[in-house]
Amino acid sequence: MRVFVCVKPVPDTAARIKVGGDGKTIDPSGVKFILGPYDARTVAKALELKGEDGEVVVVSAGMGGKGESAANKRIKDALALGADRGIFIADEAPENRDPLAVAKALATAIQNEGGHDLVLCGRQAMDDQALAVGPMLATLLDLPCVTDAVSLEVSDGKAVVQRAAEGRVETIEVTLPALITGQRDLADERYPKLKDILKAKKKSVATFDFAWPAPAYEVVSLAPPPDPVAGKIVGEGPDAVPELLKLLQDEAKALTF
Amino acid sequence: MSEFRGVDFFDLDDLLSDEERAIRDAVREFVDRELLDNLTIEKHHREGTFPSHLVPLLGELGCLGVTLPEEYGCGGMNNVTYGLINQELERGDSGLRSFVSVQSSLCMFPIYTFGTEEQKRLYLARMAKGEVIGCFGLSEPDHGSDPSGMETKATPDGDGWILNGTKRWITNGSIADIAIVWAQTPDGIRGFIVPTDAPGFSAPLIPGKFSLRASVTSELVMEDVKIGPEALLPETGGLKSPLKCLTSARYGIVWGVIGSMMAVFDEALRYTKQRPQFGKPLAGFQLVQEKLVWMHTELTKAQLVALRMGRLKDEGKLKHYHVSFGKRNNCWAAREIAKLGRELLGANGICDEYQVMRHLMNLESVYTYEGTHDIHTLALGQHLTGHSAFRG
Numbered sequence: 264m265r266v267f268v269c270v271k272p273v274p275d276t277a278a279r280i281k282v283g284g285d286g287k288t289i290d291p292s293g294v295k296f297i298l299g300p301y302d303a304r305t306v307a308k309a310l311e312l313k314g315e316d317g318e319v320v321v322v323s324a325g326m327g328g329k330g331e332s333a334a335n336k337r338i339k340d341a342l343a344l345g346a347d348r349g350i351f352i353a354d355e356a357p358e359n360r361d362p363l364a365v366a367k368a369l370a371t372a373i374q375n376e377g378g379h380d381l382v383l384c385g386r387q388a389m390d391d392q393a394l395a396v397g398p399m400l401a402t403l404l405d406l407p408c409v410t411d412a413v414s415l416e417v418s419d420g421k422a423v424v425q426r427a428a429e430g431r432v433e434t435i436e437v438t439l440p441a442l443i444t445g446q447r448d449l450a451d452e453r454y455p456k457l458k459d460i461l462k463a464k465k466k467s468v469a470t471f472d473f474a475w476p477a478p479a480y481e482v483v484s485l486a487p488p489p490d491p492v493a494g495k496i497v498g499e500g501p502d503a504v505p506e507l508l509k510l511l512q513d514e515a516k517a518l519t520f
Numbered sequence: 521m522s523e524f525r526g527v528d529f530f531d532l533d534d535l536l537s538d539e540e541r542a543i544r545d546a547v548r549e550f551v552d553r554e555l556l557d558n559l560t561i562e563k564h565h566r567e568g569t570f571p572s573h574l575v576p577l578l579g580e581l582g583c584l585g586v587t588l589p590e591e592y593g594c595g596g597m598n599n600v601t602y603g604l605i606n607q608e609l610e611r612g613d614s615g616l617r618s619f620v621s622v623q624s625s626l627c628m629f630p631i632y633t634f635g636t637e638e639q640k641r642l643y644l645a646r647m648a649k650g651e652v653i654g655c656f657g658l659s660e661p662d663h664g665s666d667p668s669g670m671e672t673k674a675t676p677d678g679d680g681w682i683l684n685g686t687k688r689w690i691t692n693g694s695i696a697d698i699a700i701v702w703a704q705t706p707d708g709i710r711g712f713i714v715p716t717d718a719p720g721f722s723a724p725l726i727p728g729k730f731s732l733r734a735s736v737t738s739e740l741v742m743e744d745v746k747i748g749p750e751a752l753l754p755e756t757g758g759l760k761s762p763l764k765c766l767t768s769a770r771y772g773i774v775w776g777v778i779g780s781m782m783a784v785f786d787e788a789l790r791y792t793k794q795r796p797q798f799g800k801p802l803a804g805f806q807l808v809q810e811k812l813v814w815m816h817t818e819l820t821k822a823q824l825v826a827l828r829m830g831r832l833k834d835e836g837k838l839k840h841y842h843v844s845f846g847k848r849n850n851c852w853a854a855r856e857i858a859k860l861g862r863e864l865l866g867a868n869g870i871c872d873e874y875q876v877m878r879h880l881m882n883l884e885s886v887y888t889y890e891g892t893h894d895i896h897t898l899a900l901g902q903h904l905t906g907h908s909a910f911r912g
Contacts, residue, residue, distance in 0.1 A: 277557060343546075456548060457582035457595065457605075460542050 264317040264380040264417065267373050269400065270341055271323060272333035273389040280487075287482045288358045294438040296333040297338040300447060301385025307450035309383055310345045312417050319345070320376065324352035324360075324368050326472075335468065342463035348469035350376075351444040366399035372471045373404065380423070382442040386411050392477035392488040401442035409435050415450040524552065524611070527782050531822045532827060542600050547608035559910060562872050564734040568754030570615065571734060572695060574783055577798070579650030583620055584610070585628040592632065593645030600830035608825075609777030610821050614882035615735030621648060621776070622691045625769035627654025627700050630711055632762065634755035639713065643698070655696035655723075657687035657740045664689070665895050668759050669724040672742065674703035674712060681705075681752070683714065683745040689889065693723040693738025700753075701740070702762050711756035712747060720745040730786060731885040733878075767840050770890050774846035775826045777854035777886060780879045781819040784854075784861035787911075788812065791865050805906070811860045818853040841903040850898035856885045883911060 274280060275295040283290040298306070309319045321341040325334025333356075338349035352368050354360065361467075373379055382404065384397035401408030413432065414425040417439070424435045429447055437443075455463070499505045511518045521741070533541060554574055555561045559589050563573045578584055586602040588594035595601075602742075611615035628647050631639055663669045672685025683703060693699070699714045699721075716723060720743040729737060752768040757760075789812060792802040829846050832838040858880035862869040869876050887893055902908045 280533075416604065454577065454581050455546060457543050457546060457586075457597070458545055461539050464538060464542065 264312060265376075265378060266313050266317065266319050266381045266383060267320050267322055267379050268302070268305050268309045268319060268346065268403055269362055269384045269396070270298055270306070270337055270367050271385075271388045271390075272296040272325060272337040273299040274301075276389060276484055282428050282487060285303035286483070287485050289485065297430070298337045299385055299389045300452065301387065301389070301445055302337075302341075302451075303344070303452050304447060304450045305383040305385055305445040306341045306344050306346055307453055308415055308445060309381070311450065312415070313380065318347045319321065319351045321346045322352070323349070324354050324357065324365055326354060326357050337469055339439065339463050340455070342468075344453060345455075345459060346466075350471050351393045352471045352473050354473075354475060356475070356478075359481065360475075361480045362393050363399055364393035364479065366396050366403055368473045368475065369396070369400050370472055377470065379404075380440050381417070382406065382440070384442065384444045388442045388448055397442060397444035403441065404440075406416075406440055406442045407437050408442045408444075409437055410423050410444045410484055411446050412443045413446045415443055415445070415449060422497075444463055475498045524782075524786060527785060527816070527819055527823075529816065532823055536604075540598075540604060542770050543597070543601055544604040544608055547581070547583065547816075548611070550577070551608055551612040551616075554615065557838065561616075561734060561878075563612050564615075564814045565613070565729070565872060565878055566733075567731070568733045569874070570619070570695065570736045573620070573909060574616065575650040575653065575857055577650075578620065579648060579711065583650075584650060585624050585644060587624075587649040588628055588644065588648075588696055592640055593648045594628070595648075598830075599833040600827065601773070602772060603826055603830045606776040607779040607782075611783045613734050613878070613888035614776065614886050615732045616774070617776040618691050618732060618735050618886075619780070621769045621772045622656055623650075623654055625772055626656035626765050627698070629768050630656075630700055630753060630756070630761070630765050631713065633779055634711060634761060636751040637715075638750070638755070643713070651905050653692055653695055654695045655690050655692040655699050655738070655740070656762075657690055657693075657699050657701040657714075657789060659687060659689045661688045661739075663688055665892060667762065668709075670702065670704060670709065672701065672703040674705045675708065680746060681712065681904065682802065683712070683720075683742045683747060685742050686751050687740040687742075689726070690723070690738045690740050691732075692736050695736050696723070699723075699740055700765075701742070702756075708758050709756075709761070711753040711761055711785045712751045713749060713753065713779065714742075718745050718747060731881045731883075733777045733881075763840075766890055767843050770843045771829065771838070772888060773884065773890060774822075774829060774843070774850050777850045777883065778819070778822055780854045780886075781815070781822060781857045782885060784858050784876050785812075785815050785819055787881050788861040788864040789813065789872075791868070803852060805907040809862060811864055815860055818857060822850045822853050841900060844896040844899040844903075846893070847891060848893055848900065851883065851887045852893055855880070855887050858883050 275297050278294045281290040313319050320488045321338050323334040323338050326332040335351050340450050350372050352372055387394040396407050411426045412424045413427050416423045420439050422437050424443055497503050577890055582595050583605055585594035586597050590596035606617050609620055631643050658667050661671055674681045674683050682745055696716050699716055701712045701714045709752050722741045723738045726737045792808050795802050827840055861876040862880050865874055865876055898909050
């Protein structure tokens with residue numbers, strides 16, 4: 264089976280995000296970029312599913328130019344986990360990309376490969392959390408799309424997907440080729456073996472040239488979230504309860520009687 | 521937490537291959553995620569327990585038996601890579617690095633170097649996966665710096681042996697599946713692979729340690745332990761055999777303590793830049809800068825020593841006196857740096873919310889084990905003068 268996995272470098276969830284000097288992008292200095300937790304698990308699932316003669320191809324878009332971009336490094340991360348080869352879509356201005364533009368770039372690169380049995384994406388990128396690229400990519404590739412998979416099994420040209428919906432788990436059968444977006448539970452996260460990191464260096468990463476469209480939208484400003492409002496201590500013990508109820512009712516309007 | 525980037529004043533990264541850097545970075549990330557970011561090390565240090573759940577992960581990653589051949593399921597990598605792995609593990613904690621040193625240099629290395637083909641096939645691949653844990657029994661309660669006086673005896677018994685004696689300060693002792701035990705025989709000192717479940721063998725923990733609290737340190741007590749002929753490591757003979765293992769492990773320590781130095785320096789630098797006193801950051805005061813500069817200078821020198829030693833070892837030119845130089849200098853520097861780091865953090869430095877005191881306490885052991893500072897001084901003195909000052 265030929266499986267494409269789309270990945271995006273995202274800031275480490277523990278990183279302290281600062282707004283850059285332009286007020287529109289984050290300041291990348293001192294921020295560690297990682298293969299997001301959803302992406303790492305889709306890569307692991309793809310490796311599990313590909314079969315003996317199969318292939319796992321990792322696709323990512325990001326800043327081109329000299330040196331290794333974050334996207335290129337994350338492709339290497341996926342190759343170290345065992346993926347077979349990578350496709351890097353160079354982008355000189357990735358901060359201006361709306362999800363549709365990214366989906367178009369990924370779709371063009373995947374179509375250029377001439378065939379796919381399965382396309383996997385993480386359910387969302389941990390940084391901008393748009394949850395948009397996966398379903399858009401499915402539409403552009405004319406594939407059925409199942410989002411938020413927590414389990415995925417493939418046999419006889421079909422995939423059985425369990426997806427986490429509100430308060431229930433849905434089991435869906437879908438004909439391949441299909442696009443699935445994965446939840447954290449889709450697979451266990453693994454560390455790459457040190458030997459596989461060395462092998463990954465020798466695997467192919469092709470650069471795909473994509474004619475990026477003019478930006479369809481623009482980030483006008485970026486600001487840190489407002490500081491949380493300071494709490495108020497209304498008293499201690501049972502004596503404080505009447506005042507607390509009063510404030511919850513009148514001031515916070517969280518209670519109605 | 522922002523990314524730990526290491527200390528690299530002289531662009532030593534340029535002297536490392538892409539592969540060496542990539543492996544260092546992977547182990548760095550492993551240590552961040554599994555030991556530091558989630559406070560695992562604070563918990564184990566406080567409770568005095570070894571994070572044994574990390575052993576299979578270390579095996580899966582490929583941190584055990586890094587330099588031994590791939591045909592035995594080991595890493596097949598060079599000695600600089602082994603050094604960098606030690607450095608990153610010890611940035612987490614000296615206890616974790618000690619586990620890897622003992623498993624790799626003191627147990628897998630002698631099986632590979634002195635063992636039969638059957639012994640290598642039986643143990644090495646499983647030890648590389650962390651499925652079999654080893655410990656190394658050389659020191660005794662009354663023989664630390666003077667192992668030639670060891671009292672543990674292996675008495676021939678049919679075609680096998682009977683072991684009697686006590687070993688002390690044995691890392692991994694109570695969790696080990698096998699012990700590499702050194703004992704006096706009619707043919708001098710020889711090494712044995714002893715299963716720790718053999719009748720008469722026990723390995724009580726040494727309680728009350730202030731140092732290496734997240735590491736298992738034990739006694740090995742052997743009372744009429746019967747072992748078969750297959751337990752003997754046939755190529756061992758004389759004290760030079762265990763000393764060869766120690767030279768390999770000490771090489772790893774030379775790199776390992778650079779990790780401690782980096783952790784302490786990084787923490788002290790961040791702290792003094794952020795903490796205001798008398799209306800400006802501590803880092804703006806001359807006395808503070810003098811300490812930071814001293815720490816940074818010794819750390820940088822230690823890195824240069826380790827890298828040169830690694831390249832020499834990969835070329836087969838590293839001598840035991842080079843290793844004495846590196847072990848002596850780098851452990852001393854690490855201990856001094858940890859003391860200064862603790863000073864710079866003031867009262868906060870004594871709490872386990874910060875790393876400096878844990879590293880300082882660990883380094884008291886590292887300074888002393890695998891040849892004390894003074895013993896390495898004498899080894900170097902003997903190399904320089906031709907006179908042994910070890911006795912009388």
